[in-house]
Amino acid sequence: MRGQFFATFGLIGGTIVGAIAAPQSELKFKHNNTLWKTLDGKAPKIVGHRGEKAIMPEHTLGSWHLGIIEHADFVEPDVVLTKDFIPVCYHDLSIGVNTDVADHPEFAHLKRNLTFYDVGDGIVHITNDWLGESLFFLVFSDFSLAELKTLRVKHVNVGPKSIRLPYFDQVFSIPTLVEFLELVANVTEKVGYPTGIIPELKHPKYHQDMAPDRPHFFEDLFLATLANNGYPLHGPWPRSIWIQNFDKKSAQYLASKTSIPLVQLQYANADALTYHGLDEIAKYAKAVGPWKQFLVSQTLDVLKYEGVVYNFDNRTLNSNDVTKIASNPELVKEYGGFIPPREYVREAHKRGLQVAGYTYYTSNQPSYRGCETPKGCFTTEDRRDELFYFFELGMDQLFCENNAEAVTLRQEYQDRLTGKHTLSVVDYKVTFGKRAVAEVEARAERVRELYGAGLGGRRFDH
Ligand SMILES: *[C@@H]1O[C@H](CO)[C@@H](O)[C@H](O)[C@H]1NC(C)=O
Numbered sequence: 001m002r003g004q005f006f007a008t009f010g011l012i013g014g015t016i017v018g019a020i021a022a023p024q025s026e027l028k029f030k031h032n033n034t035l036w037k038t039l040d041g042k043a044p045k046i047v048g049h050r051g052e053k054a055i056m057p058e059h060t061l062g063s064w065h066l067g068i069i070e071h072a073d074f075v076e077p078d079v080v081l082t083k084d085f086i087p088v089c090y091h092d093l094s095i096g097v098n099t100d101v102a103d104h105p106e107f108a109h110l111k112r113n114l115t116f117y118d119v120g121d122g123i124v125h126i127t128n129d130w131l132g133e134s135l136f137f138l139v140f141s142d143f144s145l146a147e148l149k150t151l152r153v154k155h156v157n158v159g160p161k162s163i164r165l166p167y168f169d170q171v172f173s174i175p176t177l178v179e180f181l182e183l184v185a186n187v188t189e190k191v192g193y194p195t196g197i198i199p200e201l202k203h204p205k206y207h208q209d210m211a212p213d214r215p216h217f218f219e220d221l222f223l224a225t226l227a228n229n230g231y232p233l234h235g236p237w238p239r240s241i242w243i244q245n246f247d248k249k250s251a252q253y254l255a256s257k258t259s260i261p262l263v264q265l266q267y268a269n270a271d272a273l274t275y276h277g278l279d280e281i282a283k284y285a286k287a288v289g290p291w292k293q294f295l296v297s298q299t300l301d302v303l304k305y306e307g308v309v310y311n312f313d314n315r316t317l318n319s320n321d322v323t324k325i326a327s328n329p330e331l332v333k334e335y336g337g338f339i340p341p342r343e344y345v346r347e348a349h350k351r352g353l354q355v356a357g358y359t360y361y362t363s364n365q366p367s368y369r370g371c372e373t374p375k376g377c378f379t380t381e382d383r384r385d386e387l388f389y390f391f392e393l394g395m396d397q398l399f400c401e402n403n404a405e406a407v408t409l410r411q412e413y414q415d416r417l418t419g420k421h422t423l424s425v426v427d428y429k430v431t432f433g434k435r436a437v438a439e440v441e442a443r444a445e446r447v448r449e450l451y452g453a454g455l456g457g458r459r460f461d462h
C-alpha cells in the first residue's frame, strides 16, 4: 500500500484520550437485522498495514507476527524485486529511510536519483534530498538479496514527534516473500486462527523495465512464488488471500492467470473514481481500493490539493497543469462523472465490488498536516470518528495501523449496532489511547523475545 510518497499528506490519525461512549438514546445507530453495510453483511476486515507498523518496523517478520496476534483479519506485504530477481517485502523504491544503509559505506557508490512514471502512483521522484535524508538507493535493480540481507530495518518516524518505538530498530532484516508466507503459516498455526494475506505488487511497470524481453515476468514470478508456497493459482487456499495492485494492466493480467481475488487500488488513476471506471474494474477485480480521502471530500478538491498528475487510463499525462487535468469536464464526462464521496461504496457494491480503504493510522500518530483543505478530512483526535464514518459508509476492508485499537473500535461500533455491550464503559473510556498502546507494546515485547535482541543478540533472520 502506498503511503510514504504522500507522507506529508497521509498522516491522518489522532489521539483519542478518554473518549466516552454516548448514552444509547443519543446514538444514531438503529437496531437492524442488516448490521453492517458491507457487501457480505459481515463486519469489515481490519488489514494490518505492512504488519503492525505503529509498533514494529514495517515489513518485518516481527511486524506481521504482531499484526496476527492483535487479531488483524489480514496482514499486508508489499512486494518488490531485488537485482537478482528475488521477490522481497518492502514498500519504497529507496532504502535510505527505512534501513541502516547509511552505516554501510560499502554501498555509498550506489547512491543515485530516480524519476519514473507509475500508472497508479503518478510520477515518482526519488532524490537524495527526499525527506531530508542524505542516502537513497534503489532496493531492486541495485541490490542483490545477499547485499540487502546485510542491512537492518528501522522505523520511519515522520512528523514532529516520534511515535514509533526505536527499540525494535535494527533487529530485523528485509524479508523475502517466501519468508513472509512461511511466517504467516507458522504463526497462524500457533495462534489457531487463520489470518489472511493481501500482498501488493509494487510498481509493475518499473519492474517490467528490468527485463523488457520477458513480458509480465514480475507477475509470473509473484504468482509462481505463491503457488510454490501453499497458494495455488486457483485454490483451495490455506487461508484467505487477496492481491492488490495500482496498475490496471498488471491487475488485468493477474486476473487472467489466477482466481485469487484482486483489489484494484486507486490513487493517481482517477478513472477509478468514476461510474464507468467502476464498471471496468468490476470486470476483473473483486474490490476497489480508493485512497480514503476520496470518500470524504469532493473529488476535485482532493485532486487539486494533492497536485499529483492524475490520469484516466494513462490519458492525461502530457499536461503539466494539474488543475486543468483534475477539472477536465469532457474527460470526466466521458467516464460518466465522478461518484460523490458518500455514494462511492454503494456504487461499488452495486457492481459486486468490495471497497478497501487506506490508511487508517494509530491515534497516537500526530498529524502535522492541518485539515484546512480539502475540507472534511479527519484530524488527529478523530480516529474513532474516522473509523465510524467509514464503517457507516459500508467499507469492506480497512488498512490499519494499531490493529488492536482498530479491532476494539470495530467492536464498539458493532455493540452500538446490536445494542449489546461486550466492551465495558471503562473500555470505552480508556481503550483508545494509553491502554491500547500499552497492550500492544506488551505484545510487541513478546515478539521481541521470540525473535529479537532479547535472545542474547541472536537474530531471527540473518
Ligand atoms: C436495515 O439497514 C439496511 C441498510 O442500511 C436498510 O436498507 C434497511 O432498510 C434497514 N431495515 C430496517 C428494518 O430498518
Ligand SMILES: *[C@@H]1O[C@H](CO)[C@@H](O)[C@H](O)[C@H]1NC(C)=O
Binding pocket: 111, 112, 113, 127, 128, 129
Ligand atoms: C539528486 O537530486 C538532487 C536534488 O535534485 C541533486 O541535488 C543531486 O545532485 C542529485 N544527485 C545525483 C547523484 O544525481
Ligand SMILES: *[C@@H]1O[C@H](CO)[C@@H](O)[C@H](O)[C@H]1NC(C)=O
Binding pocket: 061, 179, 180, 182, 183, 186
Ligand atoms: C517456519 O517454521 C519452520 C518449521 O519450524 C522453520 O523451519 C522456518 O524457519 C519458520 N519460518 C519462519 C519465517 O517463521
Ligand SMILES: *[C@@H]1O[C@H](CO)[C@@H](O)[C@H](O)[C@H]1NC(C)=O
Binding pocket: 117, 119, 249, 314, 317, 318
Ligand atoms: C503512459 O504514458 C506515458 C507518457 O505518455 C508513457 O511513457 C507510458 O508508457 C504509458 N504507459 C502505459 C502503460 O501506457
